[in-house]
Amino acid sequence: MKLKNLTFAVVAMGVASGVLAQVKPEDQIRYRQSVMNVMGRSFGALNAMAKGEAPYNKDAAAKNAAIVEMMSGLPAPAFGPGTDKGAPTKADMKVWSEGEKFKTAYEKMVGEVKKLPAAAGDEATLKAQVGEVGKACKGCHDDFRLKEARN
Amino acid sequence: MKLKNLTFAVVAMGVASGVLAQVKPEDQIRYRQSVMNVMGRSFGALNAMAKGEAPYNKDAAAKNAAIVEMMSGLPAPAFGPGTDKGAPTKADMKVWSEGEKFKTAYEKMVGEVKKLPAAAGDEATLKAQVGEVGKACKGCHDDFRLKEARN
Numbered sequence: 001m002k003l004k005n006l007t008f009a010v011v012a013m014g015v016a017s018g019v020l021a022q023v024k025p026e027d028q029i030r031y032r033q034s035v036m037n038v039m040g041r042s043f044g045a046l047n048a049m050a051k052g053e054a055p056y057n058k059d060a061a062a063k064n065a066a067i068v069e070m071m072s073g074l075p076a077p078a079f080g081p082g083t084d085k086g087a088p089t090k091a092d093m094k095v096w097s098e099g100e101k102f103k104t105a106y107e108k109m110v111g112e113v114k115k116l117p118a119a120a121g122d123e124a125t126l127k128a129q130v131g132e133v134g135k136a137c138k139g140c141h142d143d144f145r146l147k148e149a150r151n
Numbered sequence: 152m153k154l155k156n157l158t159f160a161v162v163a164m165g166v167a168s169g170v171l172a173q174v175k176p177e178d179q180i181r182y183r184q185s186v187m188n189v190m191g192r193s194f195g196a197l198n199a200m201a202k203g204e205a206p207y208n209k210d211a212a213a214k215n216a217a218i219v220e221m222m223s224g225l226p227a228p229a230f231g232p233g234t235d236k237g238a239p240t241k242a243d244m245k246v247w248s249e250g251e252k253f254k255t256a257y258e259k260m261v262g263e264v265k266k267l268p269a270a271a272g273d274e275a276t277l278k279a280q281v282g283e284v285g286k287a288c289k290g291c292h293d294d295f296r297l298k299e300a301r302n
Binding site: 030031033034035037038041066067070071074 | 182217221
């Protein structure tokens, strides 16, 4: 299982993998979906600013960038062995069968997200970085997220 | 609707209420559930350390405390008018009919959670503060969270 070494930013986040390993697959699936939901809401707020659909607000941009950054590393260990099923999920089986490719795509996202907080202080810089993060999100979703949930 | 003034820590977090107001009730319900799930996972890690079920780890404690703190204010605006239904939810209707009481219980939680990051650096202090946060969580859940989800 190539994902055995999938530590990413999560270990750096200090979330003990031992604790996560005790969690049931369905709860790990729900956890990663929850993190993605929280991350998506805040990234959506940044994206709205970048697109001019919402007014640029420096404080709101900083806070949402911090939320996206904090969330970005959390799902990684919840994609571990045995979490490919157990609850409806849009995770493609390629997450597990093409683990190295998934890891690369995931880490690309984490790397771009890390630049968001610094970019949030300036509207033009934020807009550019939101674009880079969006591409990284899409890159991973195109290859590893199904359009419909499977059981 | 007493919750009209329910701004809590979320506005301080810079999440524009205008953006949230455009979100469908079912998505607001899913969002608050997602935040609670992420918060619960990290609080669970802290609680395990406090109970001696997991070894105390200063870095893991700090990171999980930061996650809990960041999450704590986010659900508030997602309990706004019109979000009492739209998807299965354990939120008691008293959230809306007894808005001031809910606000007080919610803010008690936020207040105790704010002390977690500083407490995380010392095992005994963390243990004591985890107890206080746990009581605040329970206080709100006892009164405002149903045991089973309703539609």
